[in-house]
Amino acid sequence: MDSLVEDYLNDILDRVRDEDDGAVADYIPELAKADATPLALAMCTNQGWIYSVGDDEREFTMQSISKPFAYAAALQDCGVEKVIETVGMEPSGEAFNELSLDGKTHRPVNPMINAGAIAVNQLINGEDSSVDDRVEVIVDYFSRLAGRQLTVDENVTESETGTADRNLALAHMLRSYDVIVDSAEDAVASYTRQCAIRVTVKDLAVMGATLALGGVQPLTGERILEPLVCRQVQAVMASAGMYDGAGKWMASVGIPAKSGVAGGLMGTLPGQLGIATFSPRLDESGNSVRGAKIFRALSEDMGLHLMSAVTRKGSSVRGIRTRGRTTVFRLQGGLDFSGAEEFLTAAENQDITTPRVIIDARRVTESNPVGRRMVKEGLRRIRENGKKVAVVDPNNVLGKRRFEDGTRVATTAAEIDEQ
Numbered sequence: 001m002d003s004l005v006e007d008y009l010n011d012i013l014d015r016v017r018d019e020d021d022g023a024v025a026d027y028i029p030e031l032a033k034a035d036a037t038p039l040a041l042a043m044c045t046n047q048g049w050i051y052s053v054g055d056d057e058r059e060f061t062m063q064s065i066s067k068p069f070a071y072a073a074a075l076q077d078c079g080v081e082k083v084i085e086t087v088g089m090e091p092s093g094e095a096f097n098e099l100s101l102d103g104k105t106h107r108p109v110n111p112m113i114n115a116g117a118i119a120v121n122q123l124i125n126g127e128d129s130s131v132d133d134r135v136e137v138i139v140d141y142f143s144r145l146a147g148r149q150l151t152v153d154e155n156v157t158e159s160e161t162g163t164a165d166r167n168l169a170l171a172h173m174l175r176s177y178d179v180i181v182d183s184a185e186d187a188v189a190s191y192t193r194q195c196a197i198r199v200t201v202k203d204l205a206v207m208g209a210t211l212a213l214g215g216v217q218p219l220t221g222e223r224i225l226e227p228l229v230c231r232q233v234q235a236v237m238a239s240a241g242m243y244d245g246a247g248k249w250m251a252s253v254g255i256p257a258k259s260g261v262a263g264g265l266m267g268t269l270p271g272q273l274g275i276a277t278f279s280p281r282l283d284e285s286g287n288s289v290r291g292a293k294i295f296r297a298l299s300e301d302m303g304l305h306l307m308s309a310v311t312r313k314g315s316s317v318r319g320i321r322t323r324g325r326t327t328v329f330r331l332q333g334g335l336d337f338s339g340a341e342e343f344l345t346a347a348e349n350q351d352i353t354t355p356r357v358i359i360d361a362r363r364v365t366e367s368n369p370v371g372r373r374m375v376k377e378g379l380r381r382i383r384e385n386g387k388k389v390a391v392v393d394p395n396n397v398l399g400k401r402r403f404e405d406g407t408r409v410a411t412t413a414a415e416i417d418e419q
């Protein structure tokens with residue numbers, strides 16, 4: 001069966017592909033030269049499945065998307081108490097590079113703006129660490145989160161270092177209030193290299209999924225972060241990840257997210273998914289224009305808004321039984337995007353040898369539009385592969401008795417025999 005999820009993701013890319021609003025970041029010369037056309041989207045599920053479409057092998061620098069992960073590394077190594085003493089957790093409502101500290105405490109207000117991120121970077125590997133050692137620790141952390149060895153883009157580092165006046169000003173300000181002890185030059189060098197770590201959308205989706213899953217990397221199974229660290233990072237990302245647009249983003253898209261000026265955008269759905277997009281043209285706040293549109297479409301079409309989640313416990317596939325000429329998929333619980341995706345994966349991995357396939361939906365308690373659509377479309381594709389298919393759905397949780405191509409969904413033995 002072709003991947004139904006990837007078909008959906010491709011549809012979403014097609015919808016935004018021709019849009020060319022926004023402009024590539026030009027304050028970093030190396031980014032100003034970047035090709036503006038690449039477009040990619042990836043998702044990593046709680047089972048460690050990666051769905052990716054578009055330019056999904058293309059590497060780009062993380063830039064500010066490194067901030068939540070560096071925050072996670074600092075929280076994990078120094079403890080929550082120490083980190084929140086150094087950097088606050090209130091949304092600033094300001095631009096990412098605003099020259100601002102909290103008026104009373106003289107601490108950066110959150111780790112998602114540059115002032116906070118420079119201070120967080122300094123907490124990693126202790127304040128006496130050399131720049132090289134600190135960067136090595138960070139690259140190692142990020143590589144474990146991604147499940148492969150990542151590298152620093154030295155051209156982007158050098159290019160940004162040459163135009164880093166604003167970040168240097170921030171570092172001097174942090175030093176003047178004893179928030180950091182390193183020289184401003186070293187602090188900015190370390191932070192700039194952190195920002196220049198190269199990733200693909202697939203890496204970011206896996207890294208995001210690790211946060212969403214409470215710290216266990218879904219591909220390697222390694223516990224990298226404590227659940228409390230992941231909760232803290234995602235909470236701060238939800239309120240401050242999208243800078244001055246954070247409130248509107250959370251209300252309309254509802255996926256905690258972090259953007260970077262190279263064009264990446266990474267989001268997490270706690271307990272479910274890591275999501276990432278790449279498209280280099282940015283809006284005035286420095287967020288990828290097409291990336292934001294893709295997230296909006298995912299949220300609306302696939303019901304991924306955090307505040308509209310269908311409650312679901314355990315797997316949505318209760319069991320798969322083969323009896324005589326029939327294979328029965330017994331579903332249960334709430335059927336949202338993740339629930340339906342579990343069914344599709346189970347169906348894909350099942351070697352179906354019987355001529356008939358039935359979905360038993362009697363134990364499904366709730367469903368949302370994307371859940372219903374995906375389960376029925378999965379079943380229709382099984383029919384396309386030569387099987388006779390039907391649903392047992394007395395409570396009508398799968399909605400209209402029609403497939404997407406307009407044909408009828410069989411619910412009785414007589415109907416299944418007509419196929």
Ligand code: GLN
Nearest residue numbers: 063064096195260261286
């Ligand atoms: N390295 C960039 C900077 O400090 C990161 C900014 C961003 O991605 N928003 O300006």
